[in-house]
Amino acid sequence: GAVVSQHPSRVICKSGTSVKIECRSLDFQATTMFWYRQFPKQSLMLMATSNEGSKATYEQGVEKDKFLINHASLTLSTLTVTSAHPEDSSFYICSPLGGDLNTEAFFGQGTRLTVV
């Protein structure tokens, strides 16, 4: 399968600070990037969808000013959690897509964010 690299795998930050999560598709060009979050014992919930060079589309209830998504190239997308609070503590996973929505999906390793 395709190689997806997500970094960091774990991060602990203080309330009020910002955290950047990177997602790279190492052997294919990701025209679309999905960002998910996963609360304990719950499923993956889609946060936003971004297309390279365009603004991200956010799902209902997700604050676009809090979760900044940049998809400036076909191999890199970033999610920045701004002014983090303890309730933002979660597991974040990226899923780059190299074709249409019927293409097989690949996922990053995930980032465990803990805000203290």
Added chain:
Amino acid sequence: GNSVTQMEGPVTLSEEAFLTINCTYTATGYPSLFWYVQYPGEGLQLLLKATKADDKGSNKGFEATYRKETTSFHLEKGSVQVSDSAVYFCALREEGQNFVFGPGTRLSVLP
């Protein structure tokens, strides 16, 4: 809207035991069905899939059959190993749409 329901975990089994993880779904159309596995510290990996009714997906000894009449896609394995310990997600996707995931079922296999 579409949804996926899975049996709640955690599921704890002894090595070589038989595994079943139930999954049922609701969908407005005719989705493809998937099982993804998430090993500790890693992202999701596709385990198997089925795209139409009565199809059986299989991989690494795991199987699941697409049952349209019962809207189910139960995951089975005849003899689990310690290395199968992970979280398993059932998911569906209709053509041209994004994934809908179940809540995941954590499996622990004891030696």
